[in-house]
Amino acid sequence: MSSLAFEALDRHVVGGRADDLAVAGAARPVTYARLLETSAALAGGLRLLGVEPGGSVDLRLEPGLEQVVAVLAVVRLHLEVEDGADPRLGGDPLRVHLGADEYEWATVLKAGANDPAGSAERDPEGYADRMRTRFGHLLDPLLGGGTVTL
Secondary structure, eight states, X not given: OOOHHIIIIIHHIIIIITTSEEEESSSSOEEHHHHHHHHHHHHHHHHHXXXXXXXXXXXXXXXXXXXXXXXXXXHHTTOEEOTTOSSEEEXXXXXXXXXXXXXXXXXXXXXXXXXXXXXXXXXXXTXXXXXXXXXXXXXXXXXXXXXXXX
16 A cells, blocks of 8 residues: 555545645635645655654644644654654744744745655555544545545
8 A cells, every 4th residue: 555645645636636625614725736735845844854754743733724734744754743742833823843943834834845745655564553543534534535624
């Protein structure tokens, strides 16, 4: 089986469903292509900040589009989600906290847009199951080609 990131987004985009609705209930409808673009940019931005694939991250995001994007970026990098991990994504306004440094969410997205993270060919053993157990409410609709409703 392909990686969770590929199955949730890339497969739909390359399969001709780029313009299909992936997230409803946000300020604007979000297509599979836009969700892929944004989550890959966030993952790329995190990678540029030195976040290593396979590491850990603390997600402190309210339910909404940013949470969906962050979970998909985490999946692209095979990050584990752990309370108290560094980096931390969250706050108001949204920021990426990395050690003593803070970066605006929008800046990380812009930086990553020039070097977006691709999906891995395969996931580490048990990774997809762990992420689906924790974030199935966001991942399962996308895996099935449906729409996440916020």
